[in-house]
Amino acid sequence: MSAPAPLAPDWLVRPADANALAPGVWPQSAERDGEGVLHIGGVSALRLRDTFGTPLYVVDEAEVRARARRVLDAFGAAAEKHGTRARIYYAGKAFLSTEAARWVSEEGLWVDVCTEGELAVALAAGVDAARLGFHGNNKTVRELERAVDAGIGSIVLDSAIEIERLSAIAERRGIRQSVLVRVNSGVHAETHDFLATAHEDQKFGFTLESAVGAVARVRQLPGLEFVGLHCHIGSQIFGTAGFRESASRLLELHALLLDGGDIPVLNLGGGFGIAYTSADDPTPIEELAEGIVDVVAAECAVRGIPLPALAFEPGRIIVGPPGITLYEVGTVKPVEVGAGAQRIYVSVDGGMSDNARHALYGADFSARLASRTSDAEAALARVVGRHCESGDIVVDAEYLPGDVTPGDLLAVPATGAYCYSLASNYNYVPRPPVIAIRDGEARVIVRGESVHDLLARDVGAASTDAFTTDTGGA
Template structure:
């Protein structure tokens, strides 16, 4: 077989982006484990081709590799179980529902033995609809409503994470009304900053989550003053998309020092170090394996407890992205392409960036605009021997910042009608989706062993207008029908 011509790097490409030897290759670590190319060059996942999925469900469409998601959930739990059993304690693994939550996915996580974190009354309702035992749920949030607190306590939720001093009295009052003793954790800011985008780092002092370390003893005393509350331990979350264990180790060290002080006033059975474990979005990303992270964090906790001469607590974690992120991909259809000359030097030298516009955009993946996130992309319906060319995959929204993939090399013969696949979209894509420009949110489809089923159906025009009190479905349908006849 002929090989593609070796392309010259485009000077507009970011320094980390390498020209691929073959712009059809699926980079290791970016794609779900069942994703591969057939002998004919077509991308398949879960035993189904991209073309078949696009034909059945349209594009854009979120595709979740069920086998991959279930396997990763089991592997994460196993990794932390082994690591913390070795130091004489146990681990609790909560699936962070904010990454992606549906009734069926909640069932997958429950079946894998994971607890589940929710952050709103809506997420709580999804978990309960999935049949998850409320005792295996945790409730987060910096501004839980009184109704949400009352509902969570009323259904018997396993733990509520206290995020402010005001919440202590609110949760205590709800527990008294329901005649229960509610388990709570206290979220504190360890001061450890994750090495990531500023909006993803959540343990520094100047932000909305948690309580400063210096106020934690006072807060725990207030919690313990209520007979209707049971203090379970501290909670901290240092950020998201973290590749190494150093930040977790430092945060654990600081929290264990406080943990020891709190033992003077009563039991502190748990320590929750949060989540934020990163995944690869591009070939330049190199996150540490979860088994390695679990061992390193466990070793730090064991050493810290030994130095402080305190019992080793049960340690909890909250992975979300690292379970569901790589299990997902999004399929799009190319609508237009255009080559744009860009001046990149003072002497007027230019280079060409090819804009490839697709039928989705920031409404189905806000992360590129929100966090300057980087993604990868490949042609999904075929392979090509054309030389690689730098592209920017843009959405169809009326925003210049509506970018899906900022920079990637694709075969230079990408054309309208081609199917594109963007990997690693299982986390924080559907969860952050919107109806900007009145686009319906895409369906979420699970694939496994050659079968596909809809987890969340896509939205129709009727869905989008259903809450508009002036909407006359018959009139709109009549007008659309007439225009279709004219066409």
Template sequence: MASTAADRRTLEVPADPNALAPGVWPASAHRDDEGRLVVGGVDAQALAARFGTPLYVLDEGEVRERAARTRAAFERAAASIGTDVTIYYAGKAFLSTAIVRWVAEEGLAVDVCSGGELAIALAAGADPARLGFHGNNKSEDEIRAAVEAGVGALVIDSEIEIERVAAAAARAGRVQRVRLRVNSGVHASTHDFLATAHEDQKFGVTLARAVELGERIRSHPSLEFLGLHCHIGSQIFDAAGFAESAERLLAEHAALAATGPVPELNLGGGFGIAYVAGDDPAPIERIATGIAEAVAVGCRERGIAVPKLAFEPGRSIVGPAGVTLYTVGTVKPVPTDEGWRHYVSVDGGMSDNARFALYGADYSARLASRVSDAPAALVRIAGKHCEAGDIVVDREYLPHDVAPGELVAVAATGAYCWSLASNYNHVPRPPVVAVRGGEARLIVRGETIADLLARDVGAEAIAPEGIAE
């Protein structure tokens, strides 16, 4: 099985509850002379004063560096086995026009999985030929929009979609390039909702039908078959699962190559990141080399040419670049079997970070407005929503004197936090701010109470006086 961060960890009392664990926080993160957290050259206190909290903060430099490093690692690995590679940024992790421009400027293509994501990518000026379109239930309108826009590759996720995409392409007078998503049967050791290559789930077709459906795709003159696609899961820390998946896919790839061109093999994404101290994902260079070597061996054993490769990382590029800032509202000591735990309630919660509620996800947190000499106290950072499961960080140590009104920062929130955000309890979604070189700029406007009221056709009153807009 692929190595992941899924197992629960023993949380040790830190020697310094103010320290920022390397690899968990953005590389630019540090404390200034007054103890305030600084990201991208901008201190957290200034960000909170200017933009309010909760606030998603995204380190642009970190995103760009990770995108460039990932592309370079896979290009080197691909070249070493005589092929080349396309890296798609998986927009579902976090997508905005700014992100699309950043990754495109660093040489990445972009993967989208809905009509809305497609619209964002196009609005950012993305080259449609550098877009991939996923989805297990793409609507007729989404397929039509993708084909007419000139999307470079549509991923066919089911037998039904072959006819739908072929018909849409024929109507548009285009030959649409497509991939076929298959389930390799490699089970990533992760949360059930993050493992995406086992047989009993909604994505893709069985590996046993890959050749049959590949030939079906070829029978349509309006379709061009690129090859097979597989995604084995998320938060995977090494190359082993990808190598095993490639081995299985190459058997079907070889059978298809015997009857026609199969120029590409797409092995998906899912590369893991460190959320807490102790998480130890392999460097992307090692993962790229391990996958490439496995592909080369598999092709040599079958006597086939090495195909062009494609990958779709998202979390590993944007996740570590994100930090969410919150303001503490209340601190409540509660007795537990482990002793006393402090419930530190903040002004956000599961509406801006649903990942603990969905997956039991781990996070790291620190005071952002100061450092403290107080001893470490076990805390649970809770949200403001009317749910007992509204937890942002389940178990963490903060200084014992954490108090109302202070800033708390949660690390590695760049992926799947803003993109999963909701208006639960009619809480407006926070803004997103990009920081780089000591400058901060708004890239996604936060919602207001007025925005919520504007969507309710029966609401005539303005926001109650005194509630922040």
């Protein structure tokens, strides 16, 4: 293995083989055929391109289902060991379509939504409204009315205004709506680090101190039924330390609130991390589940209080790894950056409009050639998009074969979560379709957009006759 390139980040190791697919980063079904073409779920990248075009979101349905079952089994077993039960809500914000909602529901998960649109998708998928939870820091009156009218299972209250707003809606309808109160525990966790503070400065939820009054008010109102506390400490979290600290703080509040009545549920949120690169080492979900539930049980025992039912809201860990994005290389540009330092800019036919995570968060991704393998020496590359922004970066740093060329297919793994969800039409680029693969067959589950679709929303467009090619509408 040769020395790293001068511009490479410390974590990026020059691979012995720039064609190799790192385990845990790629879908479990990912493999190369005898000609080096990438296959996902038994379907080749070339076939996907020829059938649906590029860019293209691709998700392995079987792996999504398997991951949903694994999470459910892990938390179910951990809870059962302590004589309680665990409910798993799929975090719809990670990726939501009617098909995805059906997959997770059929595997036994409930679904978490946070807007009227997400609620509509879940209901259109046939998900029982009683198996839905509703989040959000600024739910409108209309959203709350629609959720209540649908028979939503629970609503997470985020502010004093929302308490009064929802209670009035429920009272007008003559019902009692089950609610949780979102609490900021003062614990912030990202990847393997966490920070515990005494004060909060964010838009979500109540502080530990103000939550006492919020719960008291909920209990006074005839339209609301308080069922538990809710907390979410961050995203892409490795390890259990942050969850353990947060759970300890929440249970201190939980114990105090028991003086006012039973509290059947404690929802500890989600945020479980996945591998985006070979440098990532996420904690197995079984270890997370056992560690988190063990500390909840221990904290309850210390306080002499009953162990509540537990709820969790994973999204990324279920749908992230089963997804890839497929691109076609358009241009390749070697750029000299100082003495002896060079980076290859590989431009693809997508970009920050279909994957905004690097632009938003500085997120790292991996990439591999998908249409062939190569014996060329690995070269440091930056995969960039087609948008008029210098920050339009898909993969900031990766070693690709030095002979990468226009027309090659490039695949970026671990894009099943928060890529389609965050997609935009920046520069009037149509959003790609989403393709699901099952039993060796590929099908469209979300239709891609065309330029016609974009112009159809523009009331000033006199005619779209000039656009005769329905690009992006697979």
